[in-house]
Amino acid sequence: MSLPQQLRDESDFDQLPDNIPVTATIADVEEKKGFIVYYKFVIEVKTKGNSKYLIYRRYRQFYALHESLLLKYEAQPGYYGCQLPNLPGKVFMGNKKEIAESRIPELNNYMKRLLCLPTWILLDDLIRMFFYQTELDSQQIPRALRRLRPPTRKVKTVKPKTDLLSAPRAEVVFDFSGSGRLELNLKAGDVIFLLRRVNADWLEGTVRDKTGIFPESFVKIIKPLPESDSDEEGGASKKADRAQGSYSCLRCYLLKPEGIDTRDICVEEDLSIQPSYLDLLSRMRDLFQVDDIALNYRDPEGDLVRILDDEDVTLMIQESKRTKSEVKRPVNQYPWELLVTHSKDLSVYNTEY
Structure with a gap:
């Protein structure tokens, strides 16, 4: 009998559907060249029905899951309250690969304890969606699975x-x-x-x-x-x-007084991804070698709109979907484009004072 099953009431465990995850182990760490270079954990998930599959998760996804579970369960008194396992904290300095490697034992322990929680928590959509194999997960090619x-x-x-x-x-x-x-x-x-x-x-x-x-x-x-x-x-x-065919292309422009500098960058990301504002900002600074910049997109009327946070990135992507049919692009090119300006240059905006 597996450890998770030993820690639960057998009758409750037997009533769980076969697709419920019961164990998860990190098989490898893979470098991804997205809008910034980052590392994903390749996780082998086993279900109650003895099926196995691989999922790919970043540390930030572990962190988002943990924060959501804390709000939902540890803040609730009584029957619905629950003591969650500890998640290794964020690290802001150091070699990214070394940080990812050092997190493997702690994340394995976190997933082990998480999947040993009472059965009614395992049925929570937050946990089920985290361990669910998405279509993008199934299309990934594992490189080594060295563990x-x-x-x-x-x-x-x-x-x-x-x-x-x-x-x-x-x-x-x-x-x-x-x-x-x-x-x-x-x-x-x-x-x-x-x-x-x-x-x-x-x-x-x-x-x-x-x-x-x-x-x-x-x-x-x-x-x-x-x-x-x-x-x-x-x-x-x-x-x-x-x-x-896993690379996607993003067209970027740096608007300067002397003209426009146009660049195309290739990233190892799906066209449907929504990158974070900070990742885009970091990548544009590296691309154009300018620190004091602002990110923008062009709205359907042709005016520049400044991007300030993740919600603005969402709006930009939504706008691009509505106008996608009006612009012909290669099949692997993002339907949205970034226009980079100097942060103090407000003359590029169609604004009346």
Whole structure:
């Protein structure tokens, strides 16, 4: 019996639906080059019905969940009150990757204790939506899942099958650096001869007379393993195709007395995302190398509107959706644009005093 189930009344637990999350473990930390560089935690979630899937969450999403739960439960006296686990606090200085790595044990403990709370709290929409696998989560390509690496056989030297054209094999799409002698080092373009499936995410194969394991998401299957040992043919290829088209473009303008400086930036974000005001401000300062700036967008009448907070970012995106059909843009370009001005330059606004 799992630990969460031991800590609950069995009859209550049995009545929970099968899609309720019961355990969650951080499998890896991945760098994302969004409007700012940040790190996401790759989390393996297991449900009461024994299904498993991956979700991708930033620390700020943990923090927002925790703050919402505090307001809802710890502030309520009586039956509906609840003592929540402690969340590691915000860190404002230091290397982002090191901060993310150091948070893994604490966040694992936080999720473990959170999912051990009474069953009626597990049914709360706040918790269910946090651990829900969104469409965007399902489209992500896990890069390594290094904390879930499976055991494998001892590395050995083998010769590929004589009939190379009939052997199960794959082509490497992305470079991969193994973390030890049990894992292969792969270079894009390499051909790997497949030996077996280790688990849902990892394969074992031979390349350049070396045998080891590697993540399937880094390769394109040319000829799959026998059906009993392999996922659907071409699945990795479809994943790779999605990965290659994951960048989105944002057009930005810096309005200066001597003219307009136009830039396009590419970010590893979905077109539907709503970035924060502070992230946009930080990115524009780095892009144009100017600190004293203001962010703006152009309304349907053609006037500049200054952006001051996240609510203004929401308004900008809503305006762009209403006028989307009037402007033709590439399919991977955001429907909204940023116009950057010097913060003290009010002459760019159509304002009468």
